[in-house]
Amino acid sequence: MNHNLFDLTGKVALVTGGNTGLGLGFAKGLAKCGADLMIWGRNEENNTLAAEELSKLGVQVETASIDISDEDAVTAGMQSVVEKMGRLDCVVVNAGFTEMVPSFLDLSSDQFDSVMDVNLNGSFFTIREAGRQMVKLAEAGATGGSIIACGSVSVFRGVPGMPHYGASKAATASLIKTAALEFAPYGIRANMVAVGLAKTELLRGQVGDDIASANEAGYAEANPIPRVATIEDVEGIAAYFASDCSSYHTGDIVLIDGGRLAKI
Helix, strand or coil, X not given: CCCCCCCCCCCEEEEECCCCHHHHHHHHHHHHCCCEEEEECCCHHHXXXXXXXXXXXXXXXXXXXXXXXXXXXXXXXXXHHHHHHCCCCEEEECCCCCCCCCCHHHCCHHHHHXXXXXXXXXHHHHHHHHHHHHHHHHHCCCCCCEEEEEEEHXXXXXXXXXXXXXXXXXXXXXXXXXXXXXXXXXXXXEEEEEECXXXXXXXXXHHCHHHHHHHHHXXXXXXXXXXXXXXXXXXXXXXXXXCHHHCCCCCCEEEECCCHHHHC
């Protein structure tokens, strides 16, 4: 008898932006517990590298190049996941980006819209299309379903230089709460994982290694757990929310921030 509470054997999970960074962390947690994976990412080289790494964990891994800001691509891609993998038990809504600006006053409408197109519109398309597929599966007799959005501490506090990023994550949190209410009758849960500053290439690509390292050092010094997050820090929460263990847990925002917001 298998007593692993987070056993995901036989389940299929889609991770958007799952080829690097936190997305890869979510994917690793799911794969380590036995879930087969579909990885969406726009960079084909990174998709290939991620698939090679994740396949070593003994699960089936497929990839697709999907721009989540393209509504038609998300709709077709979500249908393709079910057709190719046979089912869809979990979706991690992770794809997104940020673009630092000097101040709120320097944020242009083009910069605001570009972040919203991916982080908010893309999340909306993904949540909606995942919900549609999961409802169909539930009506056909499948049980459960879990939608996990990658959030940020910017849902709860202002972050100078990133008002557009914070707004996109806060709006996505609202989408998740409504999805939790509407999908609950089908046994489908929807939750957000709000992550503190993480050591990924996302910020480094925007501000450079020197500034990113200085930000990480300052963050770590002020944090109750004195370090920044790593991609390994989201593995466990992904496995929990994808598993049947979380069947009564929905509409929540879970902090993975080393105690950052407990100080406020």
